[in-house]
Every structure is written in C-alpha cells, then in structure tokens.
C-alpha cells in the first residue's frame with residue numbers, strides 16, 4: 100500500500116521496512132516538493148515504527164541533483180536540503196539509499212547521508228557541480244573525501260566525472276552491488292535493510308569518519324601538485340579552485356568547520372557571473388535540441404549503417420564518431436593510397452587514445468569498411484560527404500549519390516560554408532539532403548552544426564538531431580547562409596583582426612586579448628597552427644596580403660617553425676617576432692595606413708562587437724532559431740569560454756545599449772558591412788530586451 104507524502108514522494112511498506120519513493124520525472128531533481136516529501140516520508144516512517152528505511156526512485160534514475168531551474172529563486176518555500184539530510188543521518192533506524200541511473204550532485208549528497216548505499220551495476224555517481232560553475236553545496240565536499248579519500252575526491256569534483264558502480268564499490272562510496280534492474284534493486288535494498296536490522300548493523304554517519312581525510316591532513320604538497328596538474332585545463336574558471344579549497348578544509352578542519360567553508364564558497368559561486376553563465380549554457384544546450392516546427396513524434400529513419408565520402412582531415416574523424424557507438428561505417432576515397440592514408444590516421448588516433456584498449460582498437464577498426472567505389476554506399480542508411488570544399492565537386496558527388504543510395508537514405512554534406520540548397524537541388528530528392536557541419540578534430544569537438552535546407556523533410560531534420568545525440572555531440576540546427584552561424588561570425592572577427600594589425604596592433608597583442616578573455620588561442624596562433632600556406636601558390640603570390648608576404652618570406656606557420664610567431668623547435672613555444680612586426684608595418688605604409696598604438700580595450704571591442712552584431716543579424720534572418728543556439732555553437736565549436744556563456748549572453752551582460760553605441764562609433768570611423776548596425780540589436784537595446792532569450 101502506498102501513501103502519498105507530497106506530489107512527488109510516496110511511502111510504501113514491506114514488512115518492517117519503509118520505502119520512501121521519489122517520482123519526479125524526468126530526472127528526479129530535488130525540487131521543493133521532493134525535499135518536503137523526503138523529509139516528511141522519513142519522519143513519518145520512523146513515527147510509524149518502521150525498523151529500517153529505503154530511499155529509492157522511480158523512473159530512469161536516482162536523484163540527478165538539485166533542481167537547477169529553481170536556482171535564482173521563484174520556487175515556493177519548503178524544507179531545505181540540509182534538514183532532509185539531517186533527518187536521514189540522525190534517523191534512529193538504518194537508512195539505505197538504493198541507486199540506479201545517475202546519483203549526481205545533490206542526489207549523491209542525499210545518498211551520502213544514508214547509513215548504507217546499494218546500487219545496480221549500471222549506476223553512475225558524480226559531483227558535477229563544477230560544470231555548472233558551482234561546488235557541491237549540501238555537504239558533498241566534506242563527505243565525499245571522507246569516503247573515497249582526498250585524491251579521488253579532488254579528481255571527481257574538479258572534473259565532474261561520473262564514476263561507475265565498480266569504481267564506486269572499490270573506492271568505498273557504495274556498500275553493495277546488485278545485478279539487474281530497478282525491481283531487483285528494490286528487492287536487494289529491502290533485504291539489505293532487513294539484514295541491517297537483524298544483525299544490528301551500526302548507523303554509520305559519513306560525517307563521523309575521519310580515517311581517509313586524515314591521510315591528507317597538512318599535506319600542502321598534495322594540493323599544490325594537484326593544482327599544477329589541472330591549471331591549464333581550468334584556466335579562467337573559479338569553481339575548480341573553490342572545490343579544491345573545500346577539500347582542503349575537509350582534510351584540515353573538523354566537519355562542521357568544513358561545512359562553513361563550503362557554504363561560504365558555494366554562495367559566492369552561486370551569486371557570481373560564472374555560474375550564471377554555466378547554468379545558462381546547460382539549459383541552452385538542451386533547448387537547442389528542440390526544433391519548434393518539428394513534432395516530437397516525427398518518424399525517424401533507422402540509421403544502422405553509415406557511409407562517409409572522403410577520408411581526409413574530417414572524414415576519418417567523422418567515421419570514428421559512429422564506430423565509437425557501434426554503428427558500422429563504409430568509407431570511400433578516390434584511390435587506394437588516399438584510403439590507406441586516411442584509415443592509417445584513424446588507427447593511429449585510436450592507438451594514441453588512452454581510453455581505448457588494444458582490443459577495442461581492433462573492434463572499432465573492424466567496424467570500418469574501406470572502399471574506392473561509391474556504389475558500396477548502396478546499403479547505407481545515411482551518407483556524409485566530406486570531400487574538398489568545392490561546389491562543383493560536391494554537386495557532381497550528390498548527383499552520383501542520388502543514383503546509388505537507397506530511396507530514403509539521408510544525404511548529408513559536411514561543407515563548412517557552401518549553400519546546402521544548391522547542393523540539394525542537383526538531386527531528385529532534395530528533401531533527403533541536409534548539412535552536418537562537424538568541427539575539427541571531428542572525433543573530439545562536441546559541436547555538430549546541422550544545416551537545414553529549404554526542402555529538408557521533417558524526418559531528415561529530426562533524424563539528424565537524433566543521430567547527433569546518439570554520437571554524443573551537442574547539436575544545433577541552423578539555416579542556410581554563407582558560413583552558417585559559426586563561420587559567418589568568425590569571418591567578422593577575422594576581418595577586424597587583420598585590419599587592426601595594419602593599424603598598429605601586433606598579432607601577439609590581438610591573440611593575447613582573446614586568450615585572456617578565455618579563448619584557447621587567438622586568430623594568428625590559429626592560422627600558424629593550420630598552416631599559412633593553405634591555398635597559397637608561390638608562382639601566383641603577389642604580396643597583396645600579410646599572409647602572402649609571410650609565405651613569400653618562408654614563414655609557413657608552426658610546421659616550419661616560423662609564421663606570425665617563431666617557434667622553439669623542441670618545445671614549440673611561440674615567441675613574437677620583430678621581423679613580422681616590421682613586415683606588417685612596411686605593408687601598412689605601402690597601403691597608406693598610418694600605424695598607431697591600439698589599446699587592448701579597442702582590440703577586444705573590435706573583435707567581439709562585430710560578432711554580436713552579426714549574431715543579431717543571424718537572428719533577424721531566422722538562420723538561428725534562438726539566441727541561445729548561437730551561444731551553444733560558439734561555446735562548443737569555437738572555444739568561447741563557457742563561463743562567459745557565449746556571445747549573446749555576454750553581450751546582454753555587457754549591456755546592449757553600450758554595445759550599440761560603440762558599434763555606431765566604429766561604423767562611422769571604420770566602415771565595412773560588419774559594422775552596419777543590426778536593426779534587431781538596436782530594437783532590443785531600445786526596449787531593454789535580450790539577445791540570449793530572443794527567438795526568431
């Protein structure tokens with residue numbers, strides 16, 4: 100018999116054992132009624148004379164964390180999480196957490212207040228708050244290290260990594276593993292509870308255990324080494340450092356004192372701009388999955404086999420994404436040499452990856468069939484074209500694919516800027532054609548910028564989004580325009596960067612401004628990395644751009660140790676080169692441009708404001724569905740620091756009025772289409788609206 104305790108929690112009984120069951124779809128987040136229900140359920144269970152209590156969840160997962168949508172206020176007042184935790188920890192009878200799915204954040208923190216934890220083998224555990232710019236604010240920073248030790252807690256909390264049940268059992272996080280599903284878990288948890296009663300197992304409170312944290316007490320070196328190890332990856336982020344400080348407190352201070360440190364640092368993060376941006380990014384990624392005019396129940400194509408055309412820089416990486424989730428791939432190249440080269444790179448990538456065992460390398464390579472004959476695409480459910488960026492070539496290929504492929508096969512192009520409608524038009528089935536713009540390296544970069552043609556069918560659009568999720572990409576659907584969302588905005592930034600070095604900013608200054616803003620690198624370092632001589636021919640070079648001049652002077656980029664920078668042959672460290680500054684200066688003088696000192700603030704504004712302006716134009720033209728989609732593109736594809744949300748979120752935080760005023764100023768003094776003010780941006784600035792919430 101079940102008794103309703105709150106709208107999302109009920110109390111059940113099996114003999115002496117009470118079960119407090121949470122049912123708050125989709126992920127059993129700790130909304131106010133869950134907290135209230137847990138508190139009342141536990142209190143009621145003991146009042147009713149239960150001899151043990153099991154906390155378990157319905158649906159797909161144990162509690163996946165605090166309800167992030169409640170952060171920032173608005174939810175009705177209810178009992179706090181800490182009161183729930185105290186009720187569990189201080190319960191007079193054993194409390195057992197029964198875990199399936201994912202016990203994350205506040206969910207794991209609840210489980211850490213049970214006296215025992217049992218889990219199914221497929222369960223995952225983590226404190227991912229760091230990825231929301233936060234730290235676990237419900238005692239997790241003090242309890243996790245007490246169970247798993249300081250080194251593991253440091254790693255888990257600064258990465259947000261989810262660990263498996265096996266790792267959790269080995270590390271001491273859980274007490275028992277159960278084979279089977281939710282039904283088996285319930286049974287095992289009740290029998291664990293009965294055993295705890297029969298054998299009078301102690302009511303273990305994690306807070307009272309000090310043995311594991313004692314090992315790190317006063318060990319400053321341990322923390323210093325850990326900080327140094329993650330410094331590069333976490334540059335610019337506040338939350339990883341704050342998580343470390345909490346674990347230091349767990350090692351060095353009594354539990355209650357540690358909790359105070361946690362509370363103070365948690366509040367600081369929660370009210371700061373970084374976490375606001377990261378929480379926004381979390382919901383933005385999920386919003387991007389929703390295409391308003393595509394019904395949820397749109398039939399999907401079954402993608403059991405994928406074809407990839409071209410095994411170059413992109414094709415090989417694209418193939419790896421599918422193979423990694425068990426989908427076989429046929430790769431076709433134009434000749435055997437190119438095919439062997441491409442497949443060799445794929446194999447090397449797998450062999451180099453620390454997460455792939457030798458056996459897995461062979462398994463994955465066995466899922467790839469190489470060929471030089473496009474007719475081998477005949478049994479593929481989708482084909483992704485990744486040949487050179489040449490419209491005529493792509494058109495001839497799509498004509499051939501139209502002949503070869505199954506009638507309902509999805510035909511995708513990985514073009515980075517070309518018109519998908521023009522490509523689709525050469526086929527007899529433009530409704531089957533779509534853009535799938537992967538980013539380099541395609542097996543690593545998370546973004547998938549999908550490009551919907553005018554005629555792409557609902558099924559093709561929905562299938563493209565679904566397959567993106569399957570291969571674990573962050574997918575965004577955009578419309579057709581030159582460069583789509585990402586590259587179109589990038590072009591405006593590049594144009595201003597080029598202009599500014601002629602006016603007197605140095606490449607190193609421009610790159611440093613972007614690096615300090617939080618990008619992994621600036622445009623000139625990026626060009627050096629890619630190679631300055633891409634598309635350059637000595638015979639036709641005419642000293643008409645800085646890039647040509649650098650190539651003419653033997654500066655090809657990182658590959659020959661000299662480009663915009665000079666590179667140390669051993670360490671590859673970049674040093675600004677006065678010769679480059681001189682070459683730029685001479686060229687500028689030749690163009691009649693007088694060089695001057697350009698301030699860092701001007702560099703920043705001229706790099707980023709045209710992007711904001713272009714983003715607004717993209718929204719005006721309905722190329723992006725919503726402002727936040729643009730941010731998802733920039734954070735996941737172009738290294739925009741997630742703690743600044745993305746260009747639209749950032750612009751809102753700077754103030755649209757201020758940006759509009761500056762754009763008008765620059766437009767008057769510099770000119771150029773990318774400075775023509777977007778009417779939408781102007782209207783939003785005037786009305787107090789926002790770019791990040793704008794929907795087109």
Ligand code: 3HC
Pocket residue numbers: 125126128163164165166167168201203204205206208227228231233234235236237239382385386
């Ligand atoms: N709060 C509110 N909503 C949440 C949520 C949360 N913690 N976690 C997920 N959701 C929502 C999503 O927005 C999405 O809603 P939608 O369907 O309307 O778009 C829905 O649940 C399903 O989420 P996903 O699409 O992400 O589903 P997946 O199955 O792919 O992933 C998951 C499930 C692994 C649980 C993933 O959602 C996730 O990682 N969630 C966040 C977990 C997290 O960060 N927890 C810590 C929260 S902070 C905290 O606990 C503070 C504490 O220390 C005090």
Ligand code: NAI
Pocket residue numbers: 408409410411412413414431432433437441484485486487488489496513514515516536537538539
């Ligand atoms: P690439 O030059 O490395 O590879 C292209 C491959 O296609 C070559 O191996 C070539 O032999 C093969 N090929 C050419 N014509 C062919 C044909 N008729 N039949 C079979 N194979 C053929 O080029 P890359 O960089 O992989 O680019 C491919 C596409 O991806 C382009 O459209 C490009 O714009 C796009 N893209 C590239 C990105 C990058 O960073 N390199 C990023 C995103 C998209």
